[in-house]
Amino acid sequence: MKPPVRAAAVVGAGAIGVSWVELLTRHDIPVVVADPDPAAADRVRKSLGDQAGVTFVTDPARAVADADIVFEAGPERLDVKQELFARMDAAAPLDTLLTSSSSGFTPTNIQARCAHPERVLVAHPFNPPDLVPLVEVVGGTRTAGAAIERTVDILAALGKEPVRLHRELPGHVANRLQAALWREAYYLVQEGVVSVADLDRAIASGPGLRWALLGPIATQHLSGGEGGLRHVLEHLGPPMVAWWADLGEPTFDAALIDRLVSGVEDEVGGREEALRESRDHALRELLTLKARAGLQEDQ
Amino acid sequence: MKPPVRAAAVVGAGAIGVSWVELLTRHDIPVVVADPDPAAADRVRKSLGDQAGVTFVTDPARAVADADIVFEAGPERLDVKQELFARMDAAAPLDTLLTSSSSGFTPTNIQARCAHPERVLVAHPFNPPDLVPLVEVVGGTRTAGAAIERTVDILAALGKEPVRLHRELPGHVANRLQAALWREAYYLVQEGVVSVADLDRAIASGPGLRWALLGPIATQHLSGGEGGLRHVLEHLGPPMVAWWADLGEPTFDAALIDRLVSGVEDEVGGREEALRESRDHALRELLTLKARAGLQEDQ
Structure with missing residues (x-):
């Protein structure tokens, strides 16, 4: 076009x-x-x-x-x-x-x-x-x-x-969704539940793989089998609302910044340039495979 | 091994x-x-x-x-x-x-x-x-x-x-991170800010692409250039804390379920089987390309 x-x-x-x-x-x-x-x-x-x-x-x-x-x-x-x-x-x-x-x-x-x-x-x-x-x-x-x-x-x-x-909001949509994820991620690191490296792996080897392909609501719909999203929400709804109540509020202070920075240095320190190149290359390939699978418009 | x-x-x-x-x-x-x-x-x-x-x-x-x-x-x-x-x-x-x-x-x-x-x-x-x-x-x-x-x-x-x-929590780690994302996603749909289809696209054509490859904290680190995560947190920290304060709490009721279900039906209704197949196929290819890029262990 x-x-x-x-x-x-x-x-x-x-x-x-x-x-x-x-x-x-x-x-x-x-x-x-x-x-x-x-x-x-x-x-x-x-x-x-x-x-x-x-x-x-x-x-x-x-x-x-x-x-x-x-x-x-x-x-x-x-x-x-x-x-x-x-x-x-x-x-x-x-x-x-x-x-x-x-x-x-x-x-x-x-x-x-x-x-x-x-x-x-x-x-x-x-x-x-x-x-x-x-x-x-x-x-x-x-x-x-x-x-x-x-x-x-x-x-x-x-x-x-x-x-x-359809409405102006601070952070538009995607940055709000990112901020929601980061908030809980920082909280889990601040509380010592997981290392930064393991937090990143939990996403990149877990739900992140699916979000790259279909987005969070369509993914949830597909996980519900015949009953689809309605079945999922009616069954997962109550435990999810309970999880919401348990999600954390990290204290955003110098100690948290130090902890995150030292964690990410343990994870990727010194490999940043190579990693950015691998990531960008993989990102191009990911877009190509999505287009081939009919999951994304061709660029 | x-x-x-x-x-x-x-x-x-x-x-x-x-x-x-x-x-x-x-x-x-x-x-x-x-x-x-x-x-x-x-x-x-x-x-x-x-x-x-x-x-x-x-x-x-x-x-x-x-x-x-x-x-x-x-x-x-x-x-x-x-x-x-x-x-x-x-x-x-x-x-x-x-x-x-x-x-x-x-x-x-x-x-x-x-x-x-x-x-x-x-x-x-x-x-x-x-x-x-x-x-x-x-x-x-x-x-x-x-x-x-x-x-x-x-x-x-x-x-x-x-x-x-290192600690037991309701939802372990990945489901808590998912729940955090879903909460804001449902809120934005409930408030009429975006359609379900657009919410899914905002992730799958946006941050989801990066989360599949590196996880949220390493991604943030790479976005900071020379200064890395410390630079990002010191500059993005204050607006992010402001976004946190503005994130929503959806009312999880029948009306929300109806709205999400009707939105996801507009998005993918009738294509579920084909989509699950495409998604799973793409997921396999994604894991292969990550392994090739050194971003994931070979399966």
Whole structure:
């Protein structure tokens, strides 16, 4: 499917911004990259090679003037983003989509100083964004439904997996789910129930294997045999509610940080670079095998 | 590595029991299977084919008399398990390991009526147990450390990923981590933030992809670049604690069950059998690619 994008802009050429540039150029979409740092062009070329169709400017207003969609990936500071979106809003045509990669701010806050907030929204990618398909799409109180739908369509056409949120919440969806898991994980390590290495193995050799393929609710549905999810919830429900009541609240302090850091060093210390490479390679293969199994759109 | 097991017993020939039989016969270990149902032998043969070295009895005391290790996978009722372990404890040699696959009961409870509780412990596998490597190993207040270590060694030699818990907790470790994730997942669906299908995609095309490869804490460590986990925790810590405070408590009632069931039916309804097959096939390939990438022991 040809993405319905004639031209795009990326504002902020850090790691997230570069991954947007990579995605767009892979689909032969011309991109104007705006970054206040004049060395950004060299950084992007170093990371992606010389790309036809990539132009560099320092002024975000210039970058957005001719774009159908803008991916903002600047500093994670609300005042900076509000100022940036106000400037882009003033410079961009009315039908240009202005998206922010923000993980921490809501679109309602980000669009606060825009005269045309109806096309301002969050499109939050996930690390490493050049490999992980998920993009969370969420609008603010003044975002038009049509802008959300167009963004979802564009991202899907680019081979991403856009997930539409119907409400703004701190952490969107995926970071909340991660935070829920981390909370209990940290608690179990803080309490000395398992080592960090064993905690990681308990996920990566256990439920994590299934979550990579189908997600937590579909997985639970398949585990119920003929009766499916209803059977599971009616039987597992009461013990699960009891587990919920027993889940912990770690004390997030220096001692916990020390314990986690020393545990992860025991687990992977000194092998980080090699492990990141193996992980990223395995991640690419995992996406390929999912596509082959019909469990994921082809990238 | 040759597993240090001369002979084994499996007590209870349901799905979990059958998967223990499959694992043991794959390593050429003779197994006596005990099940009160005389049709159990046919059921196991139908599932695994005719296996040399598998004997069937109805009396658990007979099954354990000559075993180095016993895998109990009977009904999940505490009175039944306590009675069963008392009988097995009386019949088995003193150095026979008596393990329970229980997900819901603690080893201290399971060993309560045994005269020799020092070799009684939980070895909890994970669904589908013939594919998922994780086995949680945890002793009760009267279990000997040596029994836990021997069980871990045996399971590792059988190609499983044993994870040792230093304390008994409801749900062990992996089910608590799952419950933490499900709680927030159900909450987000109950609140109408995302559809069930989108919730599943948010995990399976997002963090789930990474959890399958490295586990949540190692993943977080790798995301921190040079500074590693310490950098991540010092910077992400405060917003994460804020997210924790905002995570939800779903009301687990009939309306929630209806909503989840109708959502999962929209997502995968009618495709369950095909999906389970694709998932299991993909799961095998995922384990192979992890082994090739050095991220998982070969099965």
